[in-house]
Amino acid sequence: MITFVTGGLGFIGSNFVISHLKRYPSQELFILDNQSYSGNKSNLNGYWDDWRLNSKLIDIRNLEALEAMYATFTPDLTYHFAAESHVDNSIAGDDIFVATNILGTHNILKCVRKYGGRLVHISTDEVYGSLSLEGDDKFTEDTPYNPRNPYSATKAASDHLVRAYTNTHGLDAIVTNCSNNYGPRQHYEKFVPTVIRHIQNNKPVPVYGNGQNVRDWLFVEDHCDALLAIGENAKKGERYNIGGGVELSNVEMVSMILDVMGKPVHMYQDWIQFVEDRKGHDLRYSMDSSKLLRDLGWSAKCELAKGLEKTVEWYSNA
DSSP states (O other): OEEEEETTTSHHHHHHHHHHHHHOTTOEEEEEEOOOTTOOGGGGTTTTTOTTEEEEEOOTTOHHHHHHHHHHHOOSEEEEOOOOOOHHHHHHOOHHHIIIIIIIHHHHHHHHHHHOOEEEEEEEGGGGOOBOSSSOOOBOTTSOOOOOSHHHHHHHHHHHHHHHHHHHHOOEEEEEEEOEEESTTOOTTSHHHHHHHHHHTTOOEEEETTSOOEEEEEEHHHHHHHHHHHHHHOOTTOEEEEOOSOEEEHHHHHHHHHHHTTOOGGGHHHHEEEEOOOTTOOOBOOBOOHHHHHHHOOOOOSOHHHHHHHHHHHHHHO
16 A cells, blocks of 8 residues: 655654554555755654655646656555645745645645545644634534635635545545644744744743634644544545644643743743734634544544643754
């Protein structure tokens, strides 16, 4: 069996590659990655001598190169991680987000339609929009899409394309929408690595607005386990929300990381520097993953404190 992993040198993709190698001792993996600023081959140091692991310099926006890969190796399964993913970057300039997230996904769909195999399309909870800070409502798979920034709009468009190809052309495809991931190998532009780096350097942590925006935090290894279960057992055309089940404001997350790093939590205000809020900043995300538990028996297992300990340890040794 051959598996393609687009964006396999990025944060979630590289963690997924490691999880896949551990799960399947005889299956060959091909990483398709354009090695942009957020895709780093060093994320898989220690694994490159594994005969199962192959890396190809491929940009999913290049249909000719992509189709040549599918024609040559014809994967049984494609996990599609490759995407531009940082909201701030999409606000500053969204052309590459449209090109990669929409047109690149369209190229993947054309290849899967032509050469067959299953597609697992990895997306985000941000396609659903924003929840109120009050109440306990959650996003379900039936929540209407309401993307509120260029990044989430392009991911929403890619989700719709996948579902349309499944309905129109009969593709064996599944769409997954995950909550905020944290863990080893995440790029320093994201929130948790930014917090860790600033604390390590004894510098104030920049936090948008008043720091009360809430996210559902998912340890990346739990996410990878969910994706493996979905790739193995999900029915064609399904959609699944994948959440960590732990909601914290940005200020609360800073406090948690301070505690893990042995800093006095009661002085968390001294570590935070509030900065101008992000444009159109979503207030709260919360995922209902009960469908995934019911259908495939998956639930998040890593406690937040333990996951943060693993994360801090990785960045301390990186």
